[in-house]
Amino acid sequence: MQYAFIGLKCDVMTVSHKVFNQRSKRVIEKCKFKFRGIYPKHSQDNPNAKACYYLTREDFIELFNISGMSFECINADGIDKYSRKPTPRSGNLQKQTRQVKGSPYSLENPIRKINKINYIKEPTGYLCGQSCIAMLADVSVDEVIEVIGTDKGTNKQDLKKALDYYGIRYAPKSVKYDLEKPLPDLCIIRMKLPGYGHWGVFYKGLYYDPEFGVSNQCHKAARIFQVWEIYCQ
Template sequence: MVYEFTGYLFQEGQRAFISIPFNVWEECAQKGNIPAEITINDFTYECKLVPKGNGNYLIPISKVNLKSISQDDNNVNVSLEIINGLTRINNNSPYSLENPIRKIDTIKSIIQPRNGLCGHACVSMLTGISLDEVISLMGSQCCSMSKVIEALDYYGINHSKKMFYNLKPDSILPKCCIININNHYILYFDGIYYDPAVGTLEKVDMNEIVGYLEILAQ
């Protein structure tokens, strides 16, 4: 069922929200993190509604999505439909393993503008496209490795099928990989560490590495 209403945009930090003017628990018979397809004026996207307790929910709008919404003021037309799950971002990709976005032979260091975008920055460095474009694809929230892998698949970037764990101090890293250091992702390529928080590094403490995902550079 599609619910339509007039909403009011309000800002909190780097994100904008719209309050849903009805009790979602009662109206939609749904609780928890609820996936939905949202249309605001003429812009459509998917998201998970933000619970505020007792059936009250907010519609989140990332900074990137907000730029895509045409508006004359903060009052907007909203269409909301509850869906079974968010569409995987690698659906309908123009890229593939046979036709990747680029050949990975060099890396340009990218610094994340705020905490939580390290995974996005690693994808941006590997693909050679802007961080803003990656955020538009992946969303602006802090992401898990599974989300990073979805983005790599979307861009046709080949990678190992699983993470490698339990490294030793003398372990040798592959030529290219995304490294997890206590849930902070950095990129390693051809002897250089590219940390989205600080820039390039010549070495890291191998004892701090939780694991890595090998990138099978073309």
């Protein structure tokens, strides 16, 4: 379900069971699918008749949010379940390099001064990190994919690589999100949604979410847990 709704961005899932199969019925109902009807109609006494159910993407996100279930994105080995790549520990933080080999940009000559953000929607469910960098650098997602070297899920090291390439300055480390403190004017935020991790950009009071759009509030199903300040140059 998670892969279908989040990875493939399906709008709706359908499932059915033969009317006499009560075990399948319990499993489907436990997964919060909604009953749609009997097919063929008015044939519940027919042993081959099927009970049909459906679940929308919006219902999936809302139901998991309401349930209060906790989804950890980072396991004990430092592996991001979303990207399946090692996530850097705080003790392994490195200083920002001055220039990446082969890049026409540097800290002294960045790709641009960030004074506005043009929203970019992620092309697939695995490109939120690339889309955030594309918004910061004001380039295409395809270009960022080439810079990072992957069109799959990303970790912080991947984003650092792209920020260094474009000469965009960033704080040496991300910090734990504190609800009592205001967010920096410009930052990359790391969020948890039901079953997966997610990247977004915050700029001067607006959340630029590659999946959900632009809003003055974080998506209701998302929980911010890390904040990484980006300097506007």
